[in-house]
Amino acid sequence: MANRTPTKGAERGPLSFTRVNALLGVSGLITMSIGYWLLARGSITAAPLLLVLAYIVLLPLAIIL
Numbered sequence: 001m002a003n004r005t006p007t008k009g010a011e012r013g014p015l016s017f018t019r020v021n022a023l024l025g026v027s028g029l030i031t032m033s034i035g036y037w038l039l040a041r042g043s044i045t046a047a048p049l050l051l052v053l054a055y056i057v058l059l060p061l062a063i064i065l
Contacts, residue, residue, distance in 0.1 A: 021062050028058030 035050030 018065075020065055024058055024062035024065065028054045028062055031058060 031050050032054035035047050035054060038050065039047035
């Protein structure tokens with residue numbers, strides 16, 4: 001049997017969330033809430049930018065990292 005070194009994913013386990021994951025997730029939810037609040041108030045510039053940031057950047061990073 002070959003001697004294999006563990007990879008980064010194998011050290012933590014398949015579903016092991018860290019503090020970084022929690023911070024990214026919470027910041028994504030806060031950004032999303034502010035984006036929807038601005039959208040309800042009629043902002044057509046800042047709201048979509050915040051929602052894209054939350055859905056495309058922060059929340060996926062919270063899951064992947």
